Amino acid sequence: MIKVMIVEDEEHIRGILQKMIERNGDFKVVSACGEFAPAISDFIRLRPEVVFMDIDLKGESGLECAKAITEIDPKVKIVFATAHSEYMANAFEIYAFDYLVKPFDMERLDKTLRRIASFAGAGRTDESQPGPGDEKLMIRGKEEINLIDLNDIIMIEKTDSVTRIVTKDETYLTSQSLASLEEKLDGESFMRSHKSYIIRIDAIRKLEVYGRWTYTVRFKGTDETALMTAAKYDEIKQRFDQ
Secondary structure, three states: OEEEEEEOOOHHHHHHHHHHHHOOOOEEEEEEEOOHHHHHHHHHHHOOOEEEEOOEEOOEEHHHHHHHHHHHOOOOEEEEEEOOHHHHHHHHHOOOOEEEEOOOOHHHHHHHHHHHHHHHHHHOOOOOOOOHHHOEEEEEOOOOEEEEEHHHEEEEEEEOOEEEEEEOOOEEEEOOOHHHHHHOOOOOOEEEEEOOEEEEHHHEEEEEEOOOOEEEEEEOOOOOEEEEEHHHHHHHHHHHHO
């Protein structure tokens, strides 16, 4: 069952949308509210996988509410449902899954629900989460938001107050901590090799001795390097010796 939250400031529209969504037996509306603060509270408490979000919430911004929700869980699917088609470009900057314009068309809504169900079904067995290959990491910079495929990440480095995320084609800068990023990464694919580095294990090309207790990590397809402690070297050696 896919959990859904509706954030819509008109009560009768909330009811209509709930009935339309729950006609599909794969979906259950677990929350329907009309204001910013209750939406955040319900999202934290109930952790729905999909949020149908109005743009205008009694003078509050549905776009800002969606941003706050995606900061809590970057994997959530946001579907903007609004009469304001002029906000479409801004909505997709938040990586909206879809954008529905009122009055709602049942066929169009069904298409959106089928897409959501196909994404969920492709990566889950019962209640398991989508596999790491399907996921993206949302990185907020000073002037932009980037969605990075986890499979593209080679290494992450913390230097002073800046965190560098190195991918196959580009480097992204963020103020997010290594600890917060590590929580979002698959522990089978990534490891915290050093207090200042997270690395992708299958991107390692070779290790070189660097001092008594440290190794330099060299990667496939880039000249970037990372560091690995002796303890982490023992850990990764056990993985490959199995």
